[in-house]
Amino acid sequence: xxxxxxxxxSTHNWITSAPFFQxxxxxxVETALTHLxxxxxxxxxxxxxxxxxxxxxxxxxxxxxxxxxxNLEGKEVTLNIIGSGELFGEMAALDEVPRSTDVITLTPTxxxxxxxQNFVKLLQTEPLAGxxxxxxxxRRLRQVNRRLRLRESDSQSRVADTLLFLAEGQGxxxxxxxxxPNLPHRELSSLSGLARETVTRVLTRLEKKGLIVREQDxxxxxxxxxxxxxxx
Numbered sequence: 001x002x003x004x005x006x007x008x009x010s011t012h013n014w015i016t017s018a019p020f021f022q023x024x025x026x027x028x029v030e031t032a033l034t035h036l037x038x039x040x041x042x043x044x045x046x047x048x049x050x051x052x053x054x055x056x057x058x059x060x061x062x063x064x065x066x067x068x069x070x071n072l073e074g075k076e077v078t079l080n081i082i083g084s085g086e087l088f089g090e091m092a093a094l095d096e097v098p099r100s101t102d103v104i105t106l107t108p109t110x111x112x113x114x115x116x117q118n119f120v121k122l123l124q125t126e127p128l129a130g131x132x133x134x135x136x137x138x139r140r141l142r143q144v145n146r147r148l149r150l151r152e153s154d155s156q157s158r159v160a161d162t163l164l165f166l167a168e169g170q171g172x173x174x175x176x177x178x179x180x181p182n183l184p185h186r187e188l189s190s191l192s193g194l195a196r197e198t199v200t201r202v203l204t205r206l207e208k209k210g211l212i213v214r215e216q217d218x219x220x221x222x223x224x225x226x227x228x229x230x231x232x
Contacts, residue, residue, distance in 0.1 A: 015029065019085065021132070032129075037112065043108055044104065045104065045105045046103070048089060048101075049102055053092070055115065055116055057088075057090050057116060058114075059087050060110075061111060061112050063108055064082070064105070064106040064107045064109065065082060068101060076190060078190035078191045079144075080169075086169075088103055093116035147162075151193060155198050159203065160231050162188055163180065164224065166180045176222055177223065185200050211230065
């Protein structure tokens with residue numbers, strides 16, 4: 001299903017949670033989204049493929065997607081998991097080269113696509129939009145650097161850091177702590193660079209210590225600082 005986006009008619013208040021649009025005048029946002037087309041996708045659907053040419057930039061209105069690539073041995077590597085309010089596909093739009101990663105939905109997801117030329121025009125005419133994009137890319141670079149530094153740490157540190165990485169990017173404050181999606185262990189395995197069995201054992205250990213609480217769809221971190229202290 002697809003539809004044209006409108007600030008007035010949308011039932012999703014996703015703009016307020018989108019860091020890229022924060023602080024931009026409403027008139028600028030309205031103009032930028034004139035040609036935004038929203039589509040709903042089921043879980044496990046490929047949105048973009050590596051080496052596709054980039055004609056659009058994508059905004060996640062609702063749901064979760066993973067950004068993946070493959071190593072030299074052909075093993076899937078999850079680079080990031082992002083949710084509502086985030087954007088992807090901006091690099092190909094800016095440097096006019098093929099996509100560098102795959103993007104796949106993890107849950108039923110609504111995604112808005114903006115023509116690349118409209119996105120670039122927004123950056124050219126609204127300095128704050130350029131600053132917001134730079135802030136987004138800087139945050140993602142810091143996250144990658146932190147994960148690389150922990151590649152030689154013990155398994156508990158790496159799983160804990162992966163959970164904190166997701167909480168920092170997409171955590172929502174709930175009644176009992178910070179909530180993130182209760183992702184399949186294979187996704188946490190790919191993010192942390194650990195075997196799935198190892199991730200399962202570590203999650204069970206963290207749960208017994210009361211550092212995480214797992215439900216069907218949500219994983220809650222009652223005390224983020226306590227989880228941070230487990231990282232060596």
